[in-house]
Amino acid sequence: MSDPLDALEKSISTLRRAIRDASAAGDGERAGELRAQLRRAERAWDALIDTGEPAPRRRPASCRTRHRPPSARSFRHANTSTVR
Numbered sequence: 001m002s003d004p005l006d007a008l009e010k011s012i013s014t015l016r017r018a019i020r021d022a023s024a025a026g027d028g029e030r031a032g033e034l035r036a037q038l039r040r041a042e043r044a045w046d047a048l049i050d051t052g053e054p055a056p057r058r059r060p061a062s063c064r065t066r067h068r069p070p071s072a073r074s075f076r077h078a079n080t081s082t083v084r
Helices: 002-024 028-049 072-080
Strands: none
Touching: 002 028
């Protein structure tokens, strides 16, 4: 069991380094692709550690990043900056 864990840990480390490099280079698209690969590798690692439970395919909705609607202040600013 340690061989697959070791391989996954090495892969996770490599992916984190690649994400850092892509972000530093300003390649957000590549960094996003690498983050998706990292999440899959982390779920696989969790599945190997857990006692027979399969890794979840998706994070619960409560854990996902939520986009906040624009605040009233930013809305007012956007509307007052136009020519009257």
